[in-house]
Amino acid sequence: MDYKEEQAQELDILRSIYPDELDEISETKFNIHFALDTRPVKYIVLGVEYPEDYPETVPILSVETSDGTFLKERKGEEDGEDDEEVHFEDELNNDDMKKLLDELDENAQENVGMASVFTLASLLKEQAEELYNEKVKKKEQAHEKAILAEEEKEQEKFRGTPVTPESFAEWRRKFREEFKLDQANEQRDKTKLTGREIFERGLNKDEDEDDLKEAMDELNVNK
Structure with missing residues (x-):
C-alpha cells in the first residue's frame, strides 16, 4: 500500500466535502471546523494528523471547542449573525471533549486499514450535538423542578392543619x-x-x- 497516495486521496475527498470547514496545516495535518446543529450554535474542531503508515494505523486525533471565527470568516458571516435568543444554554467542557475523543479513538480502531476521517468527523458532529442537547435538557428539567418546588412551598402557606x-x-x-x-x-x-x-x-x-x-x-x- 502506498500510504502517501492513500492519504492524498482522502484529503482531496475531504476538500470537496468540507470546502469551508477544512483548514489544511500541511499535507498530513489539518483541522475540520463544525457548526453544531444546536440552539444557540456551538462550534467544535476535529484535529487530524496522519501517522506515516496511516490508514494501517489510527490517525492522531484531537477535539476542542471553538468560538466559530474560522467558519464565520470563511463564509463571510458577521459575529452575532447566527445568534438567537434561547431560554437555556450550556457549554461543552473538557470532560465532554475527553468523552467525545474516547468515542472517536474507539471507532478509529475499528476502521484500521480504511480511510476513516470522514466517518470520524460525521460521528463527532452527531455525538457532540447529542451531548450538548442532553446537557441543555437536564438544565431545563432542573429549572422546572425548582419552579414546582417553589410553587409547592407557596401553596403550603395556604394549607392549614386538617380539622378532625x-x-x-x-x-x-x-x-x-x-x-x-x-x-x-x-x-x-x-x-x-x-x-x-x-x-x-x-x-x-x-x-x-x-x-x-x-x-x-x-x-x-x-x-
Whole structure:
C-alpha cells in the first residue's frame, strides 16, 4: 500500500466535502471546523494528523471547542449573525471533549486499514450535538423542578392543619380549660350558637356531637 497516495486521496475527498470547514496545516495535518446543529450554535474542531503508515494505523486525533471565527470568516458571516435568543444554554467542557475523543479513538480502531476521517468527523458532529442537547435538557428539567418546588412551598402557606373530630375536641378542651369557660358558661345564656360562634367562642359545654359536626362543617366551608 502506498500510504502517501492513500492519504492524498482522502484529503482531496475531504476538500470537496468540507470546502469551508477544512483548514489544511500541511499535507498530513489539518483541522475540520463544525457548526453544531444546536440552539444557540456551538462550534467544535476535529484535529487530524496522519501517522506515516496511516490508514494501517489510527490517525492522531484531537477535539476542542471553538468560538466559530474560522467558519464565520470563511463564509463571510458577521459575529452575532447566527445568534438567537434561547431560554437555556450550556457549554461543552473538557470532560465532554475527553468523552467525545474516547468515542472517536474507539471507532478509529475499528476502521484500521480504511480511510476513516470522514466517518470520524460525521460521528463527532452527531455525538457532540447529542451531548450538548442532553446537557441543555437536564438544565431545563432542573429549572422546572425548582419552579414546582417553589410553587409547592407557596401553596403550603395556604394549607392549614386538617380539622378532625378528635383534633377539634382536643383543641376545644384545652381552650376551655385555659380560659375557665365552663365556669363562665354557667352564667351565660344557653341560646344555641351558630357553628362559627361555637368554634370562636367555645362556650357551650353541653353541645352534642351534631353541634360539633356543624361547627367543623362551617369551618371547612369558610376556610
